[in-house]
Amino acid sequence: MAATEARGNTRELVLDAALASFGTAGYDGTSLDDLAAGLGIRKQTILYHFVSKRRLLDAVVDRCAGELVAALERALAQSRAGDSGDWERVEAMVREVFRLALDQPVLLGLLREVSRPNSPGAVRVRSHLEPLMARARRWMEDEMAAGRMRRTDAQLLLLSAYSTVVGVATEIEVLRAAGVGPTLRPVVQRRGELLRFLRRSLDPAART
Amino acid sequence: MAATEARGNTRELVLDAALASFGTAGYDGTSLDDLAAGLGIRKQTILYHFVSKRRLLDAVVDRCAGELVAALERALAQSRAGDSGDWERVEAMVREVFRLALDQPVLLGLLREVSRPNSPGAVRVRSHLEPLMARARRWMEDEMAAGRMRRTDAQLLLLSAYSTVVGVATEIEVLRAAGVGPTLRPVVQRRGELLRFLRRSLDPAART
DNA sequence: CAGCCTCCTTACCAGATGGTAGAGAGTAGG
DNA sequence: CCTACTCTCTACCATCTGGTAAGGAGGCTG
Numbered sequence: 038m039a040a041t042e043a044r045g046n047t048r049e050l051v052l053d054a055a056l057a058s059f060g061t062a063g064y065d066g067t068s069l070d071d072l073a074a075g076l077g078i079r080k081q082t083i084l085y086h087f088v089s090k091r092r093l094l095d096a097v098v099d100r101c102a103g104e105l106v107a108a109l110e111r112a113l114a115q116s117r118a119g120d121s122g123d124w125e126r127v128e129a130m131v132r133e134v135f136r137l138a139l140d141q142p143v144l145l146g147l148l149r150e151v152s153r154p155n156s157p158g159a160v161r162v163r164s165h166l167e168p169l170m171a172r173a174r175r176w177m178e179d180e181m182a183a184g185r186m187r188r189t190d191a192q193l194l195l196l197s198a199y200s201t202v203v204g205v206a207t208e209i210e211v212l213r214a215a216g217v218g219p220t221l222r223p224v225v226q227r228r229g230e231l232l233r234f235l236r237r238s239l240d241p242a243a244r245t
Numbered sequence: 246m247a248a249t250e251a252r253g254n255t256r257e258l259v260l261d262a263a264l265a266s267f268g269t270a271g272y273d274g275t276s277l278d279d280l281a282a283g284l285g286i287r288k289q290t291i292l293y294h295f296v297s298k299r300r301l302l303d304a305v306v307d308r309c310a311g312e313l314v315a316a317l318e319r320a321l322a323q324s325r326a327g328d329s330g331d332w333e334r335v336e337a338m339v340r341e342v343f344r345l346a347l348d349q350p351v352l353l354g355l356l357r358e359v360s361r362p363n364s365p366g367a368v369r370v371r372s373h374l375e376p377l378m379a380r381a382r383r384w385m386e387d388e389m390a391a392g393r394m395r396r397t398d399a400q401l402l403l404l405s406a407y408s409t410v411v412g413v414a415t416e417i418e419v420l421r422a423a424g425v426g427p428t429l430r431p432v433v434q435r436r437g438e439l440l441r442f443l444r445r446s447l448d449p450a451a452r453t
Numbered sequence: 454c455a456g457c458c459t460c461c462t463t464a465c466c467a468g469a470t471g472g473t474a475g476a477g478a479g480t481a482g483g
Numbered sequence: 484c485c486t487a488c489t490c491t492c493t494a495c496c497a498t499c500t501g502g503t504a505a506g507g508a509g510g511c512t513g
Binding site: 069090 | 469472473
């Protein structure tokens, strides 16, 4: 018992620290001992809550994916409220994702770590993202069929957008490594590029 | 003595395997034992040639950086031979880098691994890239001063281009993870985006 | 042959890692 | 008061890690 504050939220604190560590040091580069030491607790406390390191990663991924889904759901609901066109809806989603990423840069770190081919978290992330992707894809294909969207390869477009977001993570880190200070501008630029790319690909009213 | 083929090139074989493993499994995720086992040799043979795991990574990075520099030097020489304008020269360099990346996708894996914040190889890569970047930056700033290039933040532009290349690495992996087959098209697309971006930023003759 | 050098090996180790077993402390309910 | 449950701890372990020490086999040179 730490006797300090933080009574029942050890679990959450561990998740926070794990998210940060997995995102920066990577899964292999994160040791439970170090993680615990950073929190002033013992490694076994972590294992009590999460059973194994692997499951801890899963829990971190689950929580983050939950936040992402919630954010997207919110953006979708809002853009549905106003009778927006397809393009406005797409833009709202993209902006929401970037907002989430800028609010919590650690999320990007995890995303990048987990996008690595042999990452233990990759399958878990996939299981969360796949339904989202499939849903988005179906929607896009319906809109295309209805002539409200320009015809294009929906899956490839979605994956490209996804990679762009992951790429933002690396860009932020590259910039920080190079000693460039506030990283807002390039991120906003990437967002602009992505939006332009999507618009060009999807919006029937956009110039080719 | 393996008694098989491969006499004096054990060193190169180790470098090849290490490049692949560092690029996919990461530095921490690569064990010397596994690396050696994959080559049918003993871990100590690796250590004989490279002294330590860290130095092995350095050697891998050095070799890759050497290839990159050579490729860029070649592209530069060629574009100097013809009396190309600035923009043609920039384009030649970009195309050369992408060509190298497509020829040897493993290079991208390493680049991504080593672009991670706390990566042991990060400093080594920086020491290779910094002179290149500084040189490019000086050149660009000269051209800007002479009015042959549009004025912009040279460093930010270079870092952005760099991130784009690293981003290509993640994109390829994302696509492969999603089961999308030949990854040529999206890569070419990224190259096109980068070239367009650079042209817009640099070429005085380009449309805004 | 002797000596040296290169290359790869076996033998071994200290430290870190993820994980197990079980006890202690606090709290709630009967 | 006793029991049961939750949470954290100490103690311990098997395994894997990068790394050291030393030896053997082959080739070159004196």
